[in-house]
Amino acid sequence: MPPAALLASLLLQAAPVDADTRSWWATTTILSSDTMEGRDVGSAGHERAARLVAARLAKAGVQPKGDAGGWFQSVPMEDMTIARATIGVGGRPLRFLHDLYAAPGQVPAAIDAPLAYRGYCRPGEIGDVRGRIVICHGSRRTDMPSPADRIAALRKAGAEGLITIADPGFTVEPPRWPFAYSRAVRLRGSPVVPASLPQMTLRADALATVLAGSGRDAAALIAAGSAGRPLPAFDLTTRFTAQFAMTHRSLSASNVIGILPGTNPALADQAIVLTAHLDGYGRGTPVDGDGLYNGTLDDAAYVALLVRLAERRGGKGFRRPVLFAIVTGEEKGLLGTHWFLKHPTIPLSRMAANINLDQLRPIFPLELMTVHALDATTLGDDARAVAESMGIAVQADPEPERNLLRRSDHWPFLQAGVPATSFVFGYRPGSDSERIYRRWYVTGYHTPKDDPKQTIDWKAAADFNRFFYALVERVADQDAAPAWKPDGKARLGL
Template sequence: MLLKSLTVLGAAVFAATPASRVAEIEDPDTAAWWQATEALSGDAMEGRDTGSPGYDRAAGLLAAKFAAAGLKPAGENGTWFQPLRFSDETVDPVASRISVGAARLRMLHDVTVAPSPGMPGTVRAALAFRGYCAPGTLGDVRGKVVLCYGWRRAGLTSGATRAAAVEQAGAAGIVTIADPGFTVEPMRWPVAYARRVAPVDASAPAADRLLVTTLNPQALAGVLAGSGHDAAALLRAGSAGASLPSFDLDAPFVATVAMRRRMITSANVLGVLPGRDPLLRREHVVLSAHLDGYGRGEAVRGDGLYNGALDNAAYVALLQRLAERRKGVGYRRSVIFAAFTGEEKGLLGAHAFVARPTVPRGDLVANINLDQLRPIFPLELLTVHALDDTTLGDMVRATATAAGVAVQRDPEPERNLLRRADHWPFLAAGIPATGFVFGYRPGTEAERRYRLWYETRYHKPQDDAGQPMDWTAAAKFNAFFYALVERVADAPAAPAWKPASVLREPARR
C-alpha cells in the first residue's frame, strides 16, 4: 500500500512543478528532458536524500512516469520498487565538540567525522603528528590520536593503509589532513554532514574502534599553534610528497561526538521494456542512474538544500525521456530502467540490485550507467569507463564516432571514478558495464569550466536547475545515449569480456 501511495503522490507533485528554463531550449526533446530534470531536482523533492520523504516523492514521480511511458513494473512483488533497509548514523554537529588545546574546530567546516558503530563517543588524548603515517613509522602512539598527512596520489600511503597502521599501533583515533596537493579533485568544505548509511546486515567498517576524522588544511595552523611547527611549510612539503617530520603536541585532543541513530527504508525504482525478439528477450540490458542526492545539509552561501540537478536528477530524467520516446515499443532484448538509491552513500542500491536482481542474475548481460556527466561545455570528447575491457566499449566507440565524438580512457585514474559510480557493482560481478565523463583537453576552456564546477557546485547546493548549461552539448550526449542503447539492445550478440581485460580477473573472484 505504501509503495502504491508513493506513485500517486509522485504524479501529483509533478503536476504542480513549474518548468522555469524550458523556454530557453530550442530542441523539443532536450526541452522535455530538462522539464523532467527540473521536476526531480526542484525544492519539493528536498534533494532526494536516501530514506527521506523527498526521495520517496521523487521515486513515486518516476514510477508514475515510467508507467505512463509504457514500461512494466520490474520491482518486487509486481511493483515498481525494490525496498532496501539501512542503518543511518549521523553526527549531530551542534551537540558535538572537537578541540586541540585552545583551538575549537568547527564541525563540518574545520573537521568532519566518519561515524562507525564502534566509534568512541568521547576521546581525550595526546596528539602526535606522524607524517604520512606509513606502517612501521609511527613509534609508540598507544592511546594517542595520530595526525596524518592525507596523501591521495600514487607512491605513498593510502587512506586504508594509514587507518590500518594507526589502529594496529593501538592509537585512539586518527586525524587526516585533507590533501591540498590533490588539485584534480580537492575536498569540498563545508561538508554537507557527517553520516554513515549502510545495509542493516553490513559488517563493521575497518578501524571501527577508532575515532576517524578529517581536518580542513586551513585549520591546521590553529591545531599547531604553540608547537613551534609551521603549518604552511608542512602543507607545502606534504603536497609535494617531501619528507615530513614526526613530533608530539603538548595541547590535548578532546572530542565529544553526539550521534543520531535510526533505521531507514529507501527503494530502487525499476521498470522494464520487454524485448520483442523471442530468442533474445530473456537477456536484459540495465540502464541505470542514481536517484538519490544529498538532501539537506550544512548551508553554503546561505543555501542548505542540495538539489542535485546534474548529480544526478538530469540523468534519471534521461532514463525517463528514453522510456517516453519508446512508447512501449521494445528493442530485441529486454531493457531494465533502474533508478538506484544510496549511490551517494556507497553505491548501496546498485550493490543490492546486483546481489539480488529482480530477474535471474544470468539474464543481466550489460549495464550502461549515467552519472558524472556535466554538459557545461561543448561535447567533443568522452572519457569512457572500462573502454577496453569488454565489447561494450567497442559499441561505445562506434556510436561516439558516428556522433562526431572522440573517446578516451580515464586520464585521471587517481580519482578512482571507475569505482565511484553504479556501473562498478556490475563490473565487479562480471557483467559488462560502462559509464561516461565529459572529457576535455588539458589547458582548454572546457577544462577550466569542468574544474570550476567541481570546486563550486559538486555536492553543493549550487548544483541546481539554474546553473549554466550548454544545451547543444546536452542534446548531443542524449542523442548518443539513445543510439548506444539501440545498438546494444538490438545487437546479434550480447557484450562480452575481452581476454586482456585488467578488470576481468577481479570480476571472476
C-alpha cells in the same frame, strides 16, 4: 504551470535548445526542485520523486517490474548519524563538518588525548606515539603511504587515533568543505565493521588552529606536504578533545523498476539494464545560506534521461528487453544496486549488459568522453563506434587514482559478471574544459550549487543525450549480445 516547470522554461527560453532537450531539462528541473527535498534516502521527497518517475514510465508504455508485480522495490537500510559534535584543541574550537570530519563508526563517543605530527606517517618516521592522536598529511601521491598503510603503521606504534589532513595538492579532485553531514548508511542486516583505529579528516586551513602557539608554520607545512617535500615530526603539548552524539534509525527507500519487453523472442533472455540513481544528499550543512542539496546533475538529469528515452519509444520495444532500474542509495554506497542484484526482479542470468548514467557534467563541449571499462567488454566498442560517428573521441579513464570506476552503479554489475559501462565528459589537459570541470568539483559536486540554476552547455547536453539514445538502440538491437573480452575481467581487477 508548476513552479519547477516554469523555472525550466525560463532558463531555456533564451537558449538555442531543441525540443527533446527542453523536455529532458523540464523533467530534470522537476526532479531536482526544492519540492523533492534533495531526494535523500528515507525522505518524503525521495518517495515523491520515485512515484513521479514510475508514473512517467507507465505513461510511456513501460511495464512495472518491481516487487510483487509493482513499480517499486523497497530497499531496507540502517542509518547511523553523528548528530552533534564538540571538538577542541587546547581549548580552541574546531567546527565539525567545516574544519574536521569524522564518520559514524570511525570514532568513539569521546576522545581526550595529546597530539603528535608525523609528516606523511611513513612507518620509519612515526616513532613513539603511544596514547597520542597522530596528524598525518594525506598525500595521494603514488610514492606515499596509502590510507591503509598509515593506519597499519599507527596501530603498530600504539597511536590513539589518526587525523588525516585532506591534501589540497590533490588537484584532480580537490577536498570539498563543508561536508553535508556525517552519516553511515548500510543495508539492513549487513554487519557493522568497527574502525581498527579512530579516524578523522582535517581541513588544511584548520591546521593553523591546531598548531597555534607551537611555533610551527602551518601554511609552510601544508605547502610542503602538497608538493611532496620532506616534512618534520614533532609532538604537541596541547590535547585534542571531542565528544560525538550519535543517533540510529531504520529506514527504507525505493528502487523504481520497469521493463520495455523486447520484440524478438529469441533475445528475450538478454535484457539490457539501464541505471541511474534517484537519491541525492537532501538537506545538509548550508553553503552561502542554502542547505538544500538539489542534486540536479547528480543524478536527477540522468534519471530524467531514462524517462525521456522511454517517452521517445512510446511503448515500442527494441529487439532485446530493456530494464529500467532507477536505483536508490548510490550516494550511501551503491546500496540500491547491491540490493537489486541480491534480489533481482529478473534472473541475473538474463541480464546481458548494464549501461549506467552518472558522473556526467554537461557544462563544457562534448569533444572527448571517458568510457569506463572501455577495453574490458564489447560495450566499449559499441560506445566508441557511436561516439566517433558523432565526432566525439573516447578514452579510458585518465585519472584512475580517483577510483571513479568503483564509485557508481555500474561497478556492482561488473562484479556480478555483467558487462557494464558508464561515462564521464572528458577534457584535454590545460583546456578551458578542464578548468570548468575542476571548478565544478570544488563548487558544485555534492553541494547546494548543483541545482537547476547552474550554467549548462546545452549543445553538449543534447550531444550526450543523442549519443545515449543511439548507444541503447545499437546494443539492444544488434545481433550479438554484449560480451567480456578475454582479458576484460583481469583489466578491472575482477
